[in-house]
Amino acid sequence: MGFHEVRFPANLSFGSVGGPERRTEVVALTNGYEERNTPWAQSRRRYDAGVSLRSLDDIAALIAFFEARRGQLHGFRWKDWSDYKSCAPSGTPGFRDQEIAVADGVATVFALSKTYGEGPDVYVRPIAKPVLGTVLLGVSGDEQVLGLDAEVDVTTGLITFAEPPDAGEVITAGFEFDVPVRFDTDVIQTSVASFQAGEVPNVPVVEIRL
Structure with a gap:
């Protein structure tokens, strides 16, 4: 294909x-x-x-x-x-918009996603086509520097960290997507x-x- x-x-x-x-x-x-x-x-x-x-x-x-x-x-x-967008249509994406993973201390690659709804019935939508130059990344509330702390592949929606985040840290992202x-x-x-x-x-x- x-x-x-x-x-x-x-x-x-x-x-x-x-x-x-x-x-x-x-x-x-x-x-x-x-x-x-x-x-x-x-x-x-x-x-x-x-x-x-x-x-x-x-x-x-x-x-x-x-x-x-x-x-x-x-x-x-x-x-x-x-x-x-990772946020409301009227908003501007921020690095805290979407929780995409909780680190296990070993993995360095995480996939972008967008969550719809609240509670136990949420739908987590994979995001495979983020828009170049719009992705923002955070770890436990601290913004990361793309190109230094991590890289994003806009053809797959995968985030690759230079070093694995510590176990239990929450990885968040903001972005526009196609x-x-x-x-x-x-x-x-x-x-x-x-x-x-x-x-x-x-x-x-x-x-x-x-």
């Missing part, structure tokens, strides 16, 4: 429709109760890039990007404007006449597992 470390033009994704998808299997029992289960440990996001297109130049940019990805063949980065996606179609149909009349093509985009 190929992945191109390029972002779908952010001005074209702004205004798109989409969000998380879950898969739940519901079985209705004869007594009126239900049994519910899911084969998915993680949610998957879907978007429609077509609704954000506003001009013929936008369509040209979309087609160029689509052709360079060879349709569904190669994945790419997508900015989800409703959820792209969603790894691919086009969910090999066909884009456009009509200049209909577009000028207010219609836009359907351009489905779906999150991929890495």
Whole structure:
């Protein structure tokens, strides 16, 4: 599976429709109760890039990007404007935003993540595509210096410390991030006449597992 470390033009994704998808299997029992289960440990996001297109130049940019990805063949980065920070959408990421691990005194590599909800039912989402230059890191409340104390791989979301943090220390991070996606179609149909009349093509985009 190929992945191109390029972002779908952010001005074209702004205004798109989409969000998380879950898969739940519901079985209705004869007594009126239900049994519910899911084969998915993680949610998957879907978007429609077509609704954000506003001009013929936008369509040209979309087609160029689509052709360079060879349709569904190669994945790419997508900015989800409703959820792209470790903090609230109106805030600025800080190194205390997300607890990503508790050190054991041995491990030096930790994965970025974002936690949704509170209490025992929280969902911890892996973050594999942080945005270059936005990652901040802390250990037990002390900010770390990236490039000196640790390194971040923006293609995987892995943090590597120069020395293992002491056991019990809490590792935190703040960041912006993209969603790894691919086009969910090999066909884009456009009509200049209909577009000028207010219609836009359907351009489905779906999150991929890495």
